[in-house]
Amino acid sequence: TLDLCISNDKEDVQRRNRGETEEEQRRNRGETEEQRRNRGETEEEQRRNRGETEEEQRRNRGETKGTKAVFSNSELLELEEFIPNVQSKSLEVKQKLLRYDLPRFREFKRKGLKLRWGRYSEEENLQIRRNVEDFLKLTLIQTPEELFFPQRFPEREHSLRDVRANHRFYQRIAEGLLRTCDQVYVRSKKIFDPRNHMGRFSEDELQALQKLHTIHGNDWKTIANKLERSIYACEKRHAQIGKRSEHGPWTPEEMHRLKRATKKHLKRALESSPSPGLDLGVDPGPSFFLLCSKLPWKKISQKVKSRSPDQCRRKWSDALPSLCVPVCQILYQLQVEDVSDVDWIQVAQSVG
DNA sequence: TTCGCCATACAATGCCTGAA
DNA sequence: TTCAGGCATTGTATGGCGAA
Structure with missing residues (x-):
């Protein structure tokens, strides 16, 4: 605990030296609203410290000009339990989440279920299809396209929209899915759009x-x-017609710029979220993860100058195996029994 | 094997529309 | 005029495929 306090104090001194405001320091420390409350800050003080204008404060309370709050702060705090960054969402999103999703989330919590993020699983896609099928049977609408794209059927558009509203379409299609209604709706539209998945442009x-x-x-x-x-x-497709970066093999200069830009980002990423075992050579996993994914290719491309973000991404992913082979060879030569015995500094120096 | 092209997935959020 | 419900737009990520 003492080490942690000392470390936190050191970080604070470093942040002050970087010229960060008190609010920026708190944000960078990852301090939560709850911790602020525990320090005795009132809600208003918290808002002021976040640097919000009066208008922003009003919007965050869910108020519009001339109206009272449409949701309470306690509801937002409850929602935050399920969606950690909910405070940063727009007013419209907050309202939707509170209206459609909070009651569902409460039910999930009662059953010990957790919300899902990222790619949809096969089972989730199947559940969406089942929900849509059920909805079609219930409403006697003939095709998913009519259901999701009523504007494509001008003669029936009005009645289709009525049916959707009367049968709580938005909520029903999300039944049994551990996602927000809006996420399910957007996903469903893509699944059921017959104009999607049409192959290459002729x-x-x-x-x-x-x-x-x-x-x-x-x-x-x-x-x-x-x-x-x-x-x-x-x-x-149109965006891709227009953009043509440098073609052909990468020059040594381009490779150098790519490595330099990527290295700079990785260094920053490691500093901001250091893996506990990284320096000790205990757990090489996180560093490999950082090498492979979530790299800001747009920024890296700007540094490389002559190549698109996608070209940089492909070049890097193609180069990774060639970087990994020498590492494997060195590990083999070292003949260590356990990964914790690896001297990673020695490995890094050997690879160059 | 490298590279470019391409389609698609996912997330976030501001805007639009029609009913009340 | 307000607001719920729905839609459009934007940015980024991912991976398959074929040509060189």
Whole structure:
């Protein structure tokens, strides 16, 4: 505990020396609202210390001009238990979460279930399909496309929307899923959009895309309707037509810039979230994780200058195995019995 | 094996619309 | 005029495929 206190004090001195404000220091210490309350700060003081304007404070209380709060701070705190960064969400998102999701989250908690994040599992996708199937049977709507895209059926759009509202569409499709209603809704739209998953653009489609963009600009809704492709596919495909970075083999200078930019980021990442065993050579896992994923390719690309973020990403991922082989060879030569016996500094020096 | 192209997934959030 | 419900937009991540 003493070591931890000393370490925290040292960090505070370093932060002050970096010229951080008190609020920035608290944020960087990862201090929670609860810890602030325990220090005796009132809610208002906390808001002031966060540097919020009166307007922001009002919005965060869920108020609009001339209205009272539509949700209480205690509800938000309760929501924070399930969604840690909820305070930073927009007012609209908070309102939706409180209205549709908080009661579901309470139920999950009672049953000892935890919310899920990241990619949807096969079982989750299956559950969405079951929910949609049930909803279609209940409402006698014929196809998922009518259900999720009523605007594509102008003659029935109004009645389709009515049916959805009357049968609590938004909540029903999320039944049995440990996600927010909005997350399930967005996911479902992608699953059931027949204009998705259509394969490569043909030459004709590419030409039409170019022409339509000249005529309609960034009105992707119109372009997508005319091409009968999803909005996402049109927009992304068009973005890729235009951007052409340097082609061909990477020059040594480019590789040098890539390594330098990546190294700089990794250094920062390791400093901000050091792995407990990293320096001791106990657990090489986290460093490998940092090497492989969650790298800010856009920023790295800006540093490399001549290559796109994607080119940098691919080059790095392709280069990783060649970096790993010498490490494996050295580990083999060292003939250590256990990973904890590895002298990682020696390994790093050997690899160069 | 390297590289470029491509489609798609996921998350966040501001904007729009229609009913009350 | 307000606000719930829904939609559009943007940015980023991931991985398959084919050509060189």
